[in-house]
Amino acid sequence: MFQERREKLFESLPEYSISILMAGKASYNIGDETHPFDVNRSFYYLTGLDNENLVLMLVKMGKVNQTILFIEPFDPVMAKWVGGKIMAKEASEISGIKDVRYVEQLKSTIAMYLNNYGKIHQFTLCGELSKQEFDQPWPLADLFNEVRKQYPDVLVKNIFENTARLRMVKEEYEIENMCKAISVTDAGIKAMMTAARDYIWENELEAYFDFVLKSEQCEHAFHTICASGKNATVLHYGKNNQQTKPGDLVLVDLGASHKYYNADISRTFPVNGKFSDRQREIYETVLRANKYVMEIAKPGMTTRELNNKVIEFYQEELPKLGLLKDGKTVRDYYWHGVSHHLGLETHDVSLPDEPLQPGNVITDEPGLYLEEEGIGVRIEDDIMITENGCICLSKDVMKEVADIENFMASR
Ligand SMILES: [Mn+2]
Secondary structure (H helix, E strand, O other): OHHHHHHHHHHOOOOEEEEEEEOOOOOEOOOOOEOOOOOOHHHHHHHOOOOOOOEEEEEEEOOEEEEEEEEOOOOHHHHHHHOOOOOHHHHHHHHOOOEEEEHHHHHHHHHHHHHHHOOOOOOEEEEOOOHHHHHOOOOOHHHHHHHHHHOOOOEEEEOHHHHHHHHHOOOHHHHHHHHHHHHHHHHHHHHHHHHOOOOOEHHHHHHHHHHHHHHOOOEEOOOOEEEEHHHHHOOOOOOOOOEOOOOOEEEEEEOEEEOOEEOOEEEEEEOOOOOOHHHHHHHHHHHHHHHHHHHHOOOOOOHHHHHHHHHHHHHHHHHHHOOOOOOOOHHHOOOOOOOOEOOOOOOOOOOOOOOOOOOOEEEEOOEEEEHHHOEEEEOEEEEEEOOOOEEEOOOOOOOOHHHHHHHHHOO
């Protein structure tokens, strides 16, 4: 699988090029403590390896492709402190890469190609620069600058678009893992709804979700949002440290991650198990927007078009809820987008204005946020684009008012 992906990437690379993808390195948190290591997802996508400090090199020499993996040498002292590093044999078995060398040889390997072939062929140094890295140090920049000092005529290319194009179309294996992540997320939400009661603290509710994830050997796809009452009107509220009030709605936006494949689900439920009339009418409007997106999502549309359709829908519907008075617009109650791609990253790689195609997995997450009324509702499903529409991967996660109330009444 990883080899096939690398071959597909090779096809889109410049004819004479050296592409470098890095697994990355954990950054320091406080003192000598590091943040937990999280592998670069394109590196993982192309190798299946999630160890720190590894480097993948794809060398394209006309019609001949060469793939080299660089690993760290074994360090007996570090092995006693933090465990051993991955060894060549294991790295080779997982990734299917036969040529495994040590990271110290990275620069001399680049130099070897440029010395021997750089005079005859125009070489391009390729690396992946994601949008977040545009305003941060780019780990590859130092290496590329050093190489260019010695070989000034070498070109440099960002291959973000090349890797994104591959990663945006999900394989069956990827869909299976995302479905597993979704079903664990579903179990976690049910555990929260089972535990919910008046005056429960948001972070206690969150802990029920965490318990299910750990029990299922899953990680968090992202920091859980568990927001009650007015907190739910703050889009990325993540403190989760307030006590609920009787009759509050609780908005949860969360996801499990299974083998690095993420779920991203939002549900909103009454902490006491019963919607008030006002809460129900707002909830039902968001739910209809959520279903409307699934009706219209199909290949050829863009996520921007989907969002515009939701805004038009709200334009019609919000006056029925007594909203849009005194110069207020839809954007005063709904100001985010309805969709983003989902996969190895929660906000997965995508290309702006690229039409949807079969195999894309996107979210469907309309919301309404009424700060004055202390009501925030978001309903988020994960959908896969098919030949003529879409299917909902998270259809089993309950969202009908009657289902939620019956479930909570029967606890
Ligand atoms: Mn989302």
